[in-house]
Amino acid sequence: MRLDPDPDPRASLSLRWPAEYFAEPKASVSSISAEDELLAEQQWLWLEEVLTKSKEKQETVYIVGHMPPGVDERHLGTQHNQLTFTERNNQRYLDMVRRFAPVIQGQFFGHLHSDTFRLIYDAKGNPISWLMIAPSIVPRKAGIGSSNNPALRLYKFDTGSGQVLDYTQFWLDLPLANRANEPTWQPEYNLTHYYALPEISAVALHNFAERFTGTDLSWFTRYHRANAVRYHSGSACPGLCMLNHYCAITRLDYDEFRICLEKEQLALQGRAPAALMPTSWSWLLGVLAVFYGLHAERWSGGCNNCHIQRI
Template identity: 50%
Template sequence: MNKETVYLVSHMCPGANERDQDEAPTFQDDYSAKYLEMIRRFAHIIVGQFCGHLHSDTFRIVYDQHKKPVSWMMVAPSLTPNKSPGVSNNPGLRLYKFNTNSGHILDYTQYYIDLESSPNGDPDDWRIEYNLTHYYGLHNITPKTLHAIAETFQDDESAQFDRYIEANSVRQFKPKDCNLECRRAQYCAVTELDYGRFHSCVETAAEALSGSVRPRGHEALFAASVLLTVVVLTLRRHH
């Protein structure tokens, strides 16, 4: 194909809404399967996929049959703000940087208006929210590097996830606002674009994430027990 490369631009990406698990899937199952198979087949020439619809700042990863990351999708936040429980966002605007020879995406800069400090939505009050490569510490933007970011979401103390979740709502939410259910929905939406597999992932991730928190509680209980034992022994010696 004469070294041609392709961008795919659409209103919707396949998969689930990470902020509303019960929302109807964006693609019907048959069309989703066909689309994802096409992406896997032509991943070597598809250098970027761009979509919106969700009003959130997120990304998606496509894997091959061996779970190797082969393609990515960027979901940009909307210019239209939203103020609803769980799905709020500030206005966002994105500027991509790309290689004019290969078409590969090199970076992007995300701009936003902070409605808390600019309640009238001053159209001239656009600020830089973040730069992708600097924000996540990336040397390049590939399915593999984005997969590495997504994998950190399974760690309940992930600094990468904290950065991601703040960007997800364009600075409307803080990491503390995202509980375990929220975290697993984010991880599964990024990594499982088939709607059925997304829900299976949510259930599996719920068990894994809950398990990752338990040891900390056990350690705290053990430490408290040891401290109580020390106090009791000390009191006995004094008596």
């Protein structure tokens, strides 16, 4: 995104938005009306116009907003209260990012008070764009899993290309600050080092998110500790909780998010008995399997086209 120097010599150190990239926000009303619909459509057209101009001029842009697309990763399931956009507008935003992904160097959002990220994929399933969702300076207490310590970030980027290179996050330990009666901000982590990323890109973040579904849970544990800025960092997030984070990160489309939960839940259920089944149940099922194997031929008259080797 281009920033032009302010022509006023008294403000030579300041920056201003070029008029073509700026739109004055208008006051909104509480109820949805035809006027609201018109204003919303004008915002969409403005965003598309800015992205089109940037593409034609071979510029790169950042998209900065408050409420991110997709769902809140900490609210389990598909409840309506975790959706930030309407379904139509959510899909419209994702489609627009896919169209202009080559010029979008990064997307930055907040609102959720959590430390997380999102990925957008093309029609073939290739990761093409990323979103960073930063926690807030204002603490939030909404129960374990939804609360956070205060945090802020210092981004490092290439001033020529606009490519985001890294960031360092600083945090405030609220319990410690209350005991000492003094706030002490300290570095929490550096993104590329903390997650062992070669770079900040959609592909690198996709590869990191895929580690959540593997057998090494240490990577998700690191992510989950940072997700609430170390607020109750020892709290567990197994099974469906972890799955909710994974699907929220990789499936911003609402329907795809629901399908991800359903599909991966079945996979979890398929793996759970072998790992969690009590020994007594395993022994009983083993006996039943042998019993069934010995008597199956008598009951069924033989095993036709049977691909399972019985004991």
